[in-house]
Amino acid sequence: MSKRDRLRLSRRLHRFLLVARPYLLGLGAIGGQLDRAQCTYALLEGLLREQYKAAGKRIPENKDAFAYHLDLTTGVRRSKSQLAKSHVYAATREFLIEFAGRVMKQVPWPELDCHLTSWSKSSDGLKFAQFIGHWKTLHRQFVKDHPQRITTKQVLALTREYSASASFFEQRARLLVYLSRYLENKPMQWPDLEKQTLKSLLDYMEAHSELRSTGRIVNRHVRNALAHGLPEIVPNKSEVRFCDRGITVTWKLGEFFENTRQLTITVLALAEFESHLQMQQTRQLVGTLWRSVNKNEESVAGTSAR
16 A cells, blocks of 8 residues: 555544544443443543534644643633732632632532522523623723812712622622522522612621621612712812711712722622632532542552452
8 A cells, every 4th residue: 555545544544433432432331341431431521522623612632622621611710810910809709719619519510500590580690691791881981090189070980880880799799698508508599588688698798707808898888878869079078978878988089989999890700700610510520520530440450450
């Protein structure tokens, strides 16, 4: 055979083996010639590879599909470069990663999927989707630079931003409390939790150390005051006052700007919670598969040694 013929035959054989691999693995496992755990892993790995291929991503042949999937999922969840220097973003992100890990470890996936489905069908789930869709437009209206002097325009811009971010914060806080109650074996059905006020949510977060710092980002009285009207501007003192049922919160203009920015950055971090859950689920799935295959290989090696 010529070199060209050998190359052509090699390509045909390679294509045949790729197509025939699932059948060969299945027949080998059924017949007992091949290890069932390894065959199962190889079939799942091949299926994942084909799913990526159908989506337009080709996984290198020398790269395990699950390792590729794990690397991709982890890479998506790297901190955003423009927010990486923010302490509040980094702290919130670290808390969410740890919290998502606890949720995935303690709550069986079918049960967790049921909880998340209930949330996604609720008004909070719909508002979450709307907020994400409107975020680019909202973000362009937010105050980017520290205001030098107090003006009605500046105060109204900060008011819109704080109100929007506080509203989204309440939705995210409700989901965190919902899952946290399951972790401590004090579950509450989502329809009942939807009736909880922001005060109730913040009181719960204050009573739980892992949620406390996140809950303190929002000022309940400021949020309530903005929900029912506009703040009072005191130009000669460069102050803004928020009145909530006999309780008045007074902030300097600089404080209003910084507190609003911290709240908005926290909201951006909280919006990534589902992605952290997905990453933890991927790690758990891949880890379980790898441990299963490795355990079986060690068992076979021990039998051979004996």
